[in-house]
Amino acid sequence: MKYISFLKKITPFLLIALLFSCASRKDVVYYQGIDGMTAQGKSNSYEIKLQPDDLLMIIVTAEDPEIAMPFNLQSVSVQNPGKLDAVTGQQTMQLYLVDAQGFIEFPVLGKLKVSGLSRSEVLQMLQQKIGVYIKSPNINLRIMNFKISVQGEVNLPGTYNVASERVTLIEALTMAKDLTIYGKRNNILIIREIDGVKSYNRVDITNADFMNSPFYYLAQNDVVYVEPNKNRINGAAIGSNTGVIISISSLLITLITLIITTTK
Known part of the structure; x- marks a missing residue:
């Protein structure tokens, strides 16, 4: 009877502890306060900056394809991995690697510093430099990695x-x-x-x-x-010590049972 009375006393405290351990809305819900925000008009102008180790695909075209050819890397044929002596005929575009100093080696133009520039800035630079040789060149640039x-x-x-x-x-x-x-x-x-x-x-x-x-x-x-x-951190700590906790709990239950039995 004393044991049952003790459980009745501590039950409200356990319920209170469980209630306060629940996550609150402010810790879980995204975008709180969004209704009070004003519209922003600058996000569409965002552009990333090129970095070392970027792989770039740059294709130059013109009205006369032969004029643009010297400004493009040549495609190469790749072999079928299952048949090393056979060529699939598939053409693979070679890419420009931005080196550790931020340069690429561009046909005809030589070394160009592109690291730290946005895509539109690099396109503008290429338009100006290639424009010396080709009237109104079309240039496509894309980061491949x-x-x-x-x-x-x-x-x-x-x-x-x-x-x-x-x-x-x-x-x-x-x-x-x-x-x-x-x-x-x-x-x-x-x-x-x-x-x-x-x-x-x-x-x-x-x-x-x-x-x-x-x-x-x-x-x-x-x-x-x-x-x-x-x-999560507390749960991980409990999880790693589950065996110890079970052993201690079993020992405590055994002791409590013995105490209750001997006091009857």
Whole structure:
């Protein structure tokens, strides 16, 4: 009877502890305060900057294809991996690698510094330089190895290739199947490297104002890390000591049973 009376006394306290351990709305809901935000008109002007190790596809065309040929890298034939002595006839476009100093080696024009420039700035430079040789050249430029990595408390962590040259933090998290319930939404880390210098930046996606942040749009090779919240950390600690906890609990239950039995 004393044991039952004790359980009745502590039950309300256990219920209160459970209630306060639940996550609050402000820790989970995205875009809080978005209704009070004013429209922003500058997001469409966002352009990433080219970096060392970028792979660029640059194609120059003109009314006369023969005139444009010297300004393009030649395609090469690739062999069938299953038949090394046979050629598939498939043509593969060669790409420009931005070297560690930020240069590419361009046909006819020589070395060009492109690191730190946006796509439109590089196109403008090429238009001016190639325009000396070709009247009104058409130039297409694309980054072929744009990728971002998402780690931590997301449902599908990994490295993702991006077809376009504009990807938002929300799109990256969506590729990773969103945060788990244990992800810390108000302290997401974005690691970015520009000209060999890494920066470490924190973003709170529960506050809608993060969409005005310079880290709303991601750059190539960005790493997004979602930190686990306290519940996940505490759960991990409990999980690693489950065997010890079960042993101690069994011992305590045995002692309590013996005490109750001897006091009857």
